[in-house]
Amino acid sequence: MMRSLVIADLDKGQLAAATYHVIEAARQLGAPCDLLVVGEGCADAVTRACAIAGIERVLVADDPVYAASLAENLAPLVVAVSAGYSHLLAAAGSVGKDLMPRVAARLGVNQLSEVIGVESSSRFRRPIYAGNAIATVESDDPVKVLTVRQTAFAAVEPRGGDAERVELEQVIEAPSTRLLGEQRAESERPELTSARVVVSGGRGLGSREGFELVYQLADRLEAAVGASRAAVDAGFVANDLQVGQTGKVVAPELYIALGVSGAIQHLAGMKDSKVVVAINKDPDAPIFQVADYGLVADLFEAVPELIEQI
Amino acid sequence: MKVLVPVKRVIDYNVRVRVKSDHSDVDLANVKMAINPFCEIAVEAAVRLREDGKASEVVAVSVGPKVVQEQLRTALAMGADRAIWIETPETPETAGLGPLGIAQLLAALVREEQPGLVLLGKQSIDGDNNQTGQMLAGLLDYPQGTFVSGLELGDEEVEVVREIDGGLQTLALRLPAVVTTDLRLNTPRFIRAPDIMKARRKPIAHTAPEQLGVNPAPGPRTLAVHPPEPRAGGRRVESVGELVEHLRQAQVI
Ligand SMILES: Cc1cc2nc3c(=O)[nH]c(=O)nc-3n(C[C@H](O)[C@H](O)[C@H](O)COP(=O)(O)OP(=O)(O)OC[C@H]3O[C@@H](n4cnc5c(N)ncnc54)[C@H](O)[C@@H]3O)c2cc1C
Ligand SMILES: Nc1ncnc2c1ncn2[C@@H]1O[C@H](COP(=O)(O)O)[C@@H](O)[C@H]1O
Numbered sequence: 001m002m003r004s005l006v007i008a009d010l011d012k013g014q015l016a017a018a019t020y021h022v023i024e025a026a027r028q029l030g031a032p033c034d035l036l037v038v039g040e041g042c043a044d045a046v047t048r049a050c051a052i053a054g055i056e057r058v059l060v061a062d063d064p065v066y067a068a069s070l071a072e073n074l075a076p077l078v079v080a081v082s083a084g085y086s087h088l089l090a091a092a093g094s095v096g097k098d099l100m101p102r103v104a105a106r107l108g109v110n111q112l113s114e115v116i117g118v119e120s121s122s123r124f125r126r127p128i129y130a131g132n133a134i135a136t137v138e139s140d141d142p143v144k145v146l147t148v149r150q151t152a153f154a155a156v157e158p159r160g161g162d163a164e165r166v167e168l169e170q171v172i173e174a175p176s177t178r179l180l181g182e183q184r185a186e187s188e189r190p191e192l193t194s195a196r197v198v199v200s201g202g203r204g205l206g207s208r209e210g211f212e213l214v215y216q217l218a219d220r221l222e223a224a225v226g227a228s229r230a231a232v233d234a235g236f237v238a239n240d241l242q243v244g245q246t247g248k249v250v251a252p253e254l255y256i257a258l259g260v261s262g263a264i265q266h267l268a269g270m271k272d273s274k275v276v277v278a279i280n281k282d283p284d285a286p287i288f289q290v291a292d293y294g295l296v297a298d299l300f301e302a303v304p305e306l307i308e309q310i
Numbered sequence: 311m312k313v314l315v316p317v318k319r320v321i322d323y324n325v326r327v328r329v330k331s332d333h334s335d336v337d338l339a340n341v342k343m344a345i346n347p348f349c350e351i352a353v354e355a356a357v358r359l360r361e362d363g364k365a366s367e368v369v370a371v372s373v374g375p376k377v378v379q380e381q382l383r384t385a386l387a388m389g390a391d392r393a394i395w396i397e398t399p400e401t402p403e404t405a406g407l408g409p410l411g412i413a414q415l416l417a418a419l420v421r422e423e424q425p426g427l428v429l430l431g432k433q434s435i436d437g438d439n440n441q442t443g444q445m446l447a448g449l450l451d452y453p454q455g456t457f458v459s460g461l462e463l464g465d466e467e468v469e470v471v472r473e474i475d476g477g478l479q480t481l482a483l484r485l486p487a488v489v490t491t492d493l494r495l496n497t498p499r500f501i502r503a504p505d506i507m508k509a510r511r512k513p514i515a516h517t518a519p520e521q522l523g524v525n526p527a528p529g530p531r532t533l534a535v536h537p538p539e540p541r542a543g544g545r546r547v548e549s550v551g552e553l554v555e556h557l558r559q560a561q562v563i
Contacts, residue, residue: 011476097457099444102444109527110408128436134535177454179481232494239459240473240477246493275474293546298544299351
């Protein structure tokens with residue numbers, strides 16, 4: 001019997017957008033699907049989870065122990081509830097990437113990362129080599145443990161469901177790991193991985209002050225802000241804005257790259273965007289090869305003009 | 311305290327890969343190979359710990375065929391004290407191994423070597439798995455600090471700063487622990503000619519799965535490899551005005 005369990009992605013106690021995309025991947029498996037909501041103070045997320053069309057049961061583990069989403073606490077919990085499931089799925093974000101391999105190892109099975117296509121219950125597609133190749137892979141394991149690239153799947157209907165709520169009694173706390181602190185970026189802007197428009201800046205912005213131009217254009221377009229690794233390394237912006245092979249993967253309707261050269265590692269994180277715009281003063285910059293509209297110009301002249309015209 | 315650093319031989323990150331015309335794999339014939347960039351950062355971090363007197367010995371390990379000795383030599387040239395080669399007849403992937411099998415081999419080695427800290431790269435840039443460290447920690451039931459950009463090693467604990475989706479997270483892990491490196495942990499040193507000479511005299515021990523008493527689990531099977539959907543890019547606009555016009559037409563602004 002096939003049955004899927006999706007581990008919900010939470011953002012400040014709320015159900016993150018990624019969750020709805022992962023459920024779509026689970027739906028494509030064609031099996032009944034349950035959702036595990038684990039965190040602290042997630043009553044609101046549970047209410048929303050129960051309303052998602054197609055979810056049969058919502059397993060709830062609400063405890064301060066789970067506040068920081070540490071794999072050492074979450075993995076034994078997921079393993080404990082995994083009996084009876086043929087597929088375990090989570091978003092390929094920092095929590096899922098941290099957790100799912102540990103879960104798989106505890107179960108003695110393989111794990112498949114960043115799944116972008118479901119071909120059957122045992123056959124999946126996933127990018128390798130920074131997205132320069134797509135592998136079709138098959139797993140014989142009794143339980144398939146997957147992380148799912150959210151941008152590759154549509155979101156399921158958030159309403160219309162009436163799932164049964166199941167409280168998990170056991171609380172697992174690993175004494176080996178202590179949370180010392182978190183530095184969470186506060187931003188009023190849309191969330192990078194689910195935004196409709198993303199404006200990204202690279203080393204070409206020159207400085208933290210120069211990067212203000214990216215924010216100005218983003219605000220004009222109600223866009224999320226992204227960055228290249230070079231811009232993050234240079235301290236223009238925080239690490240959570242990095243787009244690419246080792247950063248976040250985005251696929252917005254519109255991606256505007258300013259002063260980004262277009263290294264393969266950066267392209268890996270944005271080349272599934274619908275429309276790509278590049279502004280760069282180097283006519284040979286590789287970003288132009290993937291841009292639908294490329295403008296060879298000094299961004300410090302072009303961007304203020306662009307802000308004025310839209 | 312001993313630090314164990316697993317390193318992987320991968321295609322150089324500057325090489326643009328091509329898929330073979332029979333779609334069986336990517337073409338690795340005659341391409342430049344290198345130590346995985348994240349592993350290089352792990353070696354650098356381990357060597358700095360020893361230089362700062364916080365670690366006593368740095369041991370590099372790689373799973374693969376004979377050629378992985380090149381990457382072990384790189385680790386030795388960077389300052390690792392000795393190396394261990396776990397031999398498989400072909401590349402792990404061709405030999406049917408995935409991160410689980412690799413982690414099982416590494417777990418057996420950890421039980422033999424008893425390091426206080428295992429430092430891995432967060433991800434190999436060929437398979438983009440991002441799994442081996444977490445699996446190793448799971449198999450050993452060790453605490454794990456993944457995607458780390460800051461590392462402070464004490465006697466009983468290691469403090470790590472992790473790069474997470476919402477920002478940064480700082481954890482204290484009781485030793486022994488597994489840590490995986492992110493790009494901003496450090497900038498690996500430049501290897502000089504004398505370092506390469508010195509590395510030649512350092513020992514590389516040989517072992518194999520049977521010797522470690524491990525029959526590693528087979529990885530997922532790769533049925534086909536295809537190039538990604540091509541993007542129809544490359545169009546130029548002459549002015550900001552023209553750009554805005556196009557974006558309005560495409561109804562994206
Ligand atoms: C293992 C590994 C993983 C990596 N992962 C990532 C990743 O996830 N994401 C990522 O982005 N990178 C990643 N990188 C780094 C990547 O290889 C590139 O180094 C990086 O993307 C370059 O950033 P950039 O385009 O901002 O800088 P550069 O390559 O320096 O490009 C700056 C561009 O700005 C242009 N410019 C300068 N001034 C102006 C101006 N006034 N007006 C207009 N244009 C201007 C220049 O012409 C140039 O094209 C990774 C590298 C490695 C080795
Ligand atoms: N064949 C290997 N030999 C030694 N270490 C490896 C090997 N494969 C993976 N690793 C380690 O595991 C890390 C993550 O790899 P992966 O899980 O494949 O993305 C790498 O950066 C290495 O530190």
